[in-house]
Amino acid sequence: VSVQDEVALKELLTDLHHADIAEILDEVDSDEAAYLVLLLDSEQTSEALMELDEDVREKLLENLTPAEIADEVEEMDTDDAVDMIGELDDDIQLAVINQIEDEEHRADIREMLQYDENSAGGLMAKELIKVKETWTVAGCVREMRRQAEEVTRVHSIYVVTKENELIGRLSLKDLLTSDTRTKISEIYIPKVDSVNVNDPAEDVAKLMQKYDLEAIPVVDDKRVLQGRITIDDIVDFIKEEAEKDYQMAAGISQDVEADDSILQLTRARLPWLFLGLLGGVGAAAIMGGFEEVLNDHVILLLFTPLIAAMAGNVGVQSSAIIVQGLANDDVKGSIGNRLIKEMLLAMLNGAALAIVLFFYVWISESAVDYATSISISLFVVIIVAGIIGTFIPLFLHKRGIDPAIATGPFITTSNDIFGILIYLYIAKLILGI
């Protein structure tokens, strides 16, 4: 690229929004992307970098020196900076941090790297506007002007004691409508929600959603104000959680996207398929055990896929609704009540489906004994599948294990096996074989 082109290119890109620059960086090679990052102002590219997918960003950063990465970090809010540095190798992390010129920024980043990624401390940013209770409105506006230089967006104004303990917040409205000589201590609102640096991110997300908060202050055990979390970080978190649960239910582990490499996609999908294969082999083995019975009653075998499929479908329905309810904290009452309700529901569905199946088999095969045996099996299998689908996620949740792993292939496979086993037993009983 000649010098002239460089100038033209820079002009062309300078007016774009950082999200659009991110899209361009995503589409070009990683060395071309690195070239663009160096060409443009760090102020612009630092935000674009944060919009990229983690794997794209990682490749891009491999083409930059620690000093060049530090230039980008310099322009970032502490929460973004920590996220990005956290993705680097340990030795590069150190090199980058040492190259950060702004001492305060460097210290903040060092401190924040110590928090767990999925805690309030890991999500928060250090940039916020705080005022001391002893100030006047006039002094407050003066100080806010200074602080506002560093803060991209003003969310809330937090009121602290001399020791930086959080004691309340200030409404912009009150600040605008009060006499300039009024003391902050007279107009601040002493009620303020806050979270502890060690609170899990999930709890923070729930709290902010429940109370419709746009930002929440983060304090340490002594209630000293440490930072603030904004709703946009939480939006990303909520989306990621929902996507993880959805993929889990479809039998896809790890965070993959449609555009990932075939190898990455295989790693995420193959283990669950193996589980399914094991289940199928298990079902075949069970049916093999009934071989003598089945040789004389091949018609029973024709309906094993139906029984297995229905057991799987019911199990997935039950588990999905429980997993979602647990995620939203609206599963109330005891496990026992929940199981009874699911049983009633399964009986209702099961009866409707069993009656249809009875008439189908009766008419098509004109064999009332087969029709009876197959439809009663379906009824029982649906009830058992519903109970298993409800019980396993509730059980895992009680044990502190993410119930989402119990949806999808796991529940389908186990219900397939149970379903076929129950089916063959009942057939044996009813047909008197």
Place this chain on the structure above:
Amino acid sequence: VSVQDEVALKELLTDLHHADIAEILDEVDSDEAAYLVLLLDSEQTSEALMELDEDVREKLLENLTPAEIADEVEEMDTDDAVDMIGELDDDIQLAVINQIEDEEHRADIREMLQYDENSAGGLMAKELIKVKETWTVAGCVREMRRQAEEVTRVHSIYVVTKENELIGRLSLKDLLTSDTRTKISEIYIPKVDSVNVNDPAEDVAKLMQKYDLEAIPVVDDKRVLQGRITIDDIVDFIKEEAEKDYQMAAGISQDVEADDSILQLTRARLPWLFLGLLGGVGAAAIMGGFEEVLNDHVILLLFTPLIAAMAGNVGVQSSAIIVQGLANDDVKGSIGNRLIKEMLLAMLNGAALAIVLFFYVWISESAVDYATSISISLFVVIIVAGIIGTFIPLFLHKRGIDPAIATGPFITTSNDIFGILIYLYIAKLILGI
């Protein structure tokens, strides 16, 4: 409840956050809830009402007169008011609107009821802070104080022409740091994202997420400022969409929750189970067609559940990742390329699984011809299932149909049938029956 108790109860509840009051309203009977709503200040209960689930709120409102509902509406932001009124029966809607005392509020609500619920107009609120370009900073602060009375939270300050056309926004920072005699036209930022009242809510959600916006102004075709949408409305929208897709994938239509009634849950679940039953009956009919073959080769029947389950699992995996990619707008490239990629992926997974199955059948049944036929079938079935799982959502999406309906039971059932058909054909070919 005696008068004394009433006072005590009121005192007890007055200090609670509206989200907590909502929880209490959710737990008591609907007539008790209506009693509490009338007891407490509308300022407090109006917000609590909006936190309730739609069905709980509906029942509660049935116990209130139109005038009492109008009192609550009076305190609400226009967007919430419109949501709540939209849920009422047509005749009650009219009665409530006529009881609203604030004329401007009434006119706003009337106007907003005309927008589609899932459009920008349906999501927006009328309350916002706007300043004219001709004002000075001092006049602006004076006007903002007046407007701020009505607006719960200040998000952005929008700059309009005399004709209320949106031309830009004002940063609070600039407002705080400028001389009071400066004209707004000198300091406003002419770059401002906006959406049209008729834009679909989904596009608004994507835009706000892409650019990390906390609020976005809504304009009509003449760029006249009509309202603004805030990120908290979008958070709810995103969550609802994610939950709908998740339930769809599990075979649950309509928006139900774990705590809904058995009848509601049955309505949401039974249709999909019927689809599964049809699939199972179809599979049985196909197998019945091959009955002569199968009578001599019962071993083939033992593996039909395995083949059906694997076809279903692969189909769900492929469709889930495409549906999610489409929702996030990150499925790029042509359908052809996507199908080729999925085919390669399926070949890799299929080969690994087929080899394992081959050895299992060979060793357990010591029949190399069966082992060959079953494992080759599995390989082919996995490839076809992957292609169907990828193609159907892409096809539906191109036709403007929500691809999420193609996940879950729909894909499982169709793949079951295709899988068994392919399996039996290949077995016939290889075993030379």
